[in-house]
Amino acid sequence: MYSRIAGTGRYLPEKVLTNFDLERMVDTSDEWIRTRTGIERRHIAAEDQTTSDLALEASRRALEAAGIEASDIDLIVVGTTTPDQLFPNVACLLQDKLGIGGMPAIAVEAACSGFLYALSTADKFVRLGEARRALVVGAETLSRITDWKSRDTCVLFGDGAGAVVLEASETPGILATRLGADGHFKDILYVPTGVSRRKPPPGETADQTIQMRGNEVFKVAVKKLGGIAEDILERTGTPKSELDWLIPHQANIRIIQATAKRLEIPMDRVVLTVQDHGNTSAASVPMALDVAIRDGRVQRGQMVLLEGFGGGLTWGAALLRY
């Protein structure tokens, strides 16, 4: 038994923040942001919009695309770093908003790799016969943990949600997923405070906002993303030349270009949304997938590689026949 993608959806909050808006907020320029990151604009959630609200809209669209009702779902897995509240988890809140209940509702926290972790988890349930239709979501309100006074980070992030309906299928579908993490890199991309650590560690004044040593993250990202992609292709016996689309985490166009080069995939076979969405963490891969399915680039039967990378450090990939 395999799992296959039956439908996708995405939701972006209405408010758009452009690089020119940011020029008025911090000492930066549209030129710097575009050339160093590829980002031109990002969406920001309204004050009363929570992560589960964004997840709900994306989920409704994915359910519609799959041609099923919320009540047909028998598993929910949500990847997020920015949950509405400590508990109930976002998957439970989403379940309630969808008007359904009873099925497991799992929240996965793996920063920007959250969707790949969620997808890999749901895929296992389906393969083992424990779920037939799973709703898998990546949703974030990163604007809530962004330091809007720091040009080092505030130009990078955005809000949004992407959702996928997975269904059981005798033919693939998802061919393989690979996940990895290395907690030794905990100090190069992190939020210093949380629940049981209420005060920042000694020597740090940072509050509950994203801290990043961008250069170091960049280097590890390029290495790990290239490595995991080659690994998953090798394990499934798939030549690089068979890949139709690369849909990577949208953090920085230069990281994406470096990964594509290593995989020998031309950039016109890489789905790019970083210019419009910025880095939306766990939401970036499912939103990019939805964009490329809805605009007709990704076609049924094509081979697609999804990749994510983020705080932890964590990374993940999924190879699938759409």
Ligand code: UT7
């Ligand atoms: O999604 C999770 C994973 N996250 C990532 O993958 C992010 C990975 N890292 C990156 O994308 C890049 O490292 C950044 C986009 C964050 C930074 O780009 P960079 O080319 O590595 O720049 P840098 O940090 O080396 O900074 C270069 C210069 C510095 O000035 P000096 O020291 O050369 O005078 C910075 O102060 O650019 C300056 N700078 C800025 N200038 C204008 C940093 N941020 C800005 C800014 N506007 N927003």
